[in-house]
Amino acid sequence: MKNLNMKMDQFFDRLDKRWRSLPKHRQHRITLCCFIGYLLLTALAIYKIGQDGGRPENNIVTRHIQNPALKTKQAVTPIQDSLQNIFKNRNHERE
Secondary structure, rough: OHHHHHHHHHHHHHHHHHHHHHOHHHHHHHHHHHHHHHHHHHHHHHHHHHHOOOOOOOOOOOOOOOOHHOOOOOOOOOOOOOOOOOOOHHHHEEE
8 A cells, every 4th residue: 555655646746747847838728728628518518408408308207216125026035124133243352
C-alpha cells in the first residue's frame, strides 16, 4: 500500500510540474477548452432530457415493486430472522 501511495504521489508531482511548466496563456486555453467541453456536454444532456420528457406519448407507469423471492413457485427454505441466530466468535473470548 505504501508503494502504491508513493507511486501515485510521484505521478501527481510529475503531472503538477508539467502543468506548472506550461505558459500561463496555454494553461488558460486548456482550462477554457475543458470548461467549454463540459458546458457543451451538460447542455446536450439537458436538451436530450427535455426532448424525451416533452413528448406526450411518454407515460411513466408507477406501481409497487414486486419481491422476486415471492414470485418463485419452488419451496425454498423459509426466510428466517437473522437476529434469532446468534453466533459467538470464540476467537475473542477469554479462556
